[in-house]
Amino acid sequence: MTDKLDTLKPEFPEKFLWGGSTSSWQVEGAIEEDGKTLSLMDLNTRKKKGYADDTYASDMYHHYKEDVKLMAEAGMTSYRFSIAWSRIYPTSDGKVNKKGLDFYNNLINELIKYNITPIVTIYHYDMPVWIDEKYDGWYGRGIIAEFDKYCRTIFREFGDRVKYWLSINEQNMQICYGDWLGIDKHPDTWFEDKWKVNHIMNLCHATAVVACHELVPDGKIGPVPGYVPIYPYSCNPKDQIAAMNAEELTEKVWCDFYAHREYSPFIKKYWERNNIDPNIRPGDMQLIKQARIDFFALNCYRSNTAKYCSPDDKAQVYELNKSGKKGELKFPKVPGMYQLVKNPYVEYTDWDWEIDPISIRYMLKYVWDHYQLPMMITENGYGEHEKISKDGKIHDPNRIKFLREQIRNVGLAIAEGCPVIAYNPWTFLDVLSTGNGMSKRYGFVYVNTTDQDKLDFKRIPKDSYYWYQKVIKSNGKDLDD
Numbered sequence: 019m020t021d022k023l024d025t026l027k028p029e030f031p032e033k034f035l036w037g038g039s040t041s042s043w044q045v046e047g048a049i050e051e052d053g054k055t056l057s058l059m060d061l062n063t064r065k066k067k068g069y070a071d072d073t074y075a076s077d078m079y080h081h082y083k084e085d086v087k088l089m090a091e092a093g094m095t096s097y098r099f100s101i102a103w104s105r106i107y108p109t110s111d112g113k114v115n116k117k118g119l120d121f122y123n124n125l126i127n128e129l130i131k132y133n134i135t136p137i138v139t140i141y142h143y144d145m146p147v148w149i150d151e152k153y154d155g156w157y158g159r160g161i162i163a164e165f166d167k168y169c170r171t172i173f174r175e176f177g178d179r180v181k182y183w184l185s186i187n188e189q190n191m192q193i194c195y196g197d198w199l200g201i202d203k204h205p206d207t208w209f210e211d212k213w214k215v216n217h218i219m220n221l222c223h224a225t226a227v228v229a230c231h232e233l234v235p236d237g238k239i240g241p242v243p244g245y246v247p248i249y250p251y252s253c254n255p256k257d258q259i260a261a262m263n264a265e266e267l268t269e270k271v272w273c274d275f276y277a278h279r280e281y282s283p284f285i286k287k288y289w290e291r292n293n294i295d296p297n298i299r300p301g302d303m304q305l306i307k308q309a310r311i312d313f314f315a316l317n318c319y320r321s322n323t324a325k326y327c328s329p330d331d332k333a334q335v336y337e338l339n340k341s342g343k344k345g346e347l348k349f350p351k352v353p354g355m356y357q358l359v360k361n362p363y364v365e366y367t368d369w370d371w372e373i374d375p376i377s378i379r380y381m382l383k384y385v386w387d388h389y390q391l392p393m394m395i396t397e398n399g400y401g402e403h404e405k406i407s408k409d410g411k412i413h414d415p416n417r418i419k420f421l422r423e424q425i426r427n428v429g430l431a432i433a434e435g436c437p438v439i440a441y442n443p444w445t446f447l448d449v450l451s452t453g454n455g456m457s458k459r460y461g462f463v464y465v466n467t468t469d470q471d472k473l474d475f476k477r478i479p480k481d482s483y484y485w486y487q488k489v490i491k492s493n494g495k496d497l498d499d
């Protein structure tokens with residue numbers, strides 16, 4: 019398939035980081051243990067019928083030693099995870115939770131013991147309930163000082179060993195799909211509110227960048243946009259403009275902002291046309307100007323395809339497939355801007371996600387061409403319904419096929435001159451999916467728990483684990499089964 023596209027050969031530099039990725043609320047469990055208090059995600063998963071409750075998740079809180087050992091045995095040289103803010107600051111009294119710090123110190127020390135480089139996300143969707151109650155979450159500016167305090171605490175505590183930091187996971191996705199990711203509190207006014215919320219998130223991102231450079235010796239920090247490359251449906255010039263509009267409104271606005279540290283002319287004009295006031299106050303842009311990022315961390319699973327959408331067309335919101343039965347996804351229509359449509363050239367997963375390995379190469383080339391900053395992959399992966407087979411193993415050929423082509427395309431982008439530091443697919447071990455709990459698994463390692471039954475959390479490496487082990491050992495040269 020992709021190897022026939024051209025004559026290039028994939029390349030991976032020496033000391034390339036091969037890892038895996040998770041996030042606190044999706045993997046840890048122990049949501050009210052050792053002083054931790056609840057996050058909005060903890061509350062949300064309880065409300066969603068049929069989804070696993072993250073009280074336990076993959077129970078990594080109690081299995082981290084075993085899990086890090088498995089990472090080391092796979093040959094992994096990096097691990098990307100997030101810190102749960104409400105484990106560090108559980109309440110509004112401003113007191114740091116020693117046991118929360120201990121958990122992450124122990125995890126980091128365990129990683130270092132095996133020469134695994136920690137890559138740490140500061141915020142991955144898990145808003146502490148107390149922040150939400152006190153400051154109205156992302157809607158109130160009170161969060162900025164609290165975020166700054168939280169960042170400074172973790173930089174001081176872990177910065178001697180953690181040198182790669184990531185600010186806010188998929189800020190663009192949180193803004194674009196606020197209802198799905200739980201930050202849109204007032205659907206009727208979200209069209210305008212989201213830009214105010216986005217500005218507050220930008221200020222938090224900026225405080226994190228500034229504090230990291232101040233407090234972490236040799237520390238590097240970057241944002242984590244969720245990246246879905248957009249292709250034009252046809253060579254009709256109107257489809258090309260539609261693709262550019264979709265790209266702007268779902269990812270480029272954010273990437274431009276992080277790299278250039280100011281709002282782009284495109285978004286300023288968009289706000290003007292739509293009478294939107296993002297509530298930028300005196301001093302905000304000065305802080306933002308100081309927030310010089312060191313790299314882009316990129317999450318990429320799929321591509322989208324855009325087509326012209328007449329201003330007279332009827333709007334349609336993006337309805338993601340929440341069941342894992344093919345055909346349930348509804349593509350959005352944004353009249354006068356773009357509509358997304360099915361791509362006839364690619365296959366689709368059970369969740370209607372495009373299976374498109376070239377998208378990751380496109381993304382790396384695009385981001386490098388536009389911003390000339392080093393990049394790391396922090397998410398990329400294949401979600402599937404999975405069970406233990408009769409032979410006691412987990413055979414996941416589709417995942418191997420998916421990842422093989424994705425890795426090949428990362429190597430091709432590197433061969434074309436893109437500086438890529440690391441590849442951390444989603445996920446090292448099965449974790450709760452944002453919308454489908456344990457019914458949509460991504461891991462190299464199976465975790466024996468289901469949405470219905472807690473079971474024993476036994477770890478069972480899947481076929482893909484052993485395949486990835488070979489890939490790492492050969493530094494990306496041996497991609498065969």
Ligand code: BG6
Pocket residue numbers: 041044187188191244317397401444450451452453454458
């Ligand atoms: C990313 C998120 O967007 O996609 C992860 O950062 C998430 O938290 C992953 O789990 C996969 O999405 P889903 O909905 O299949 O879990």
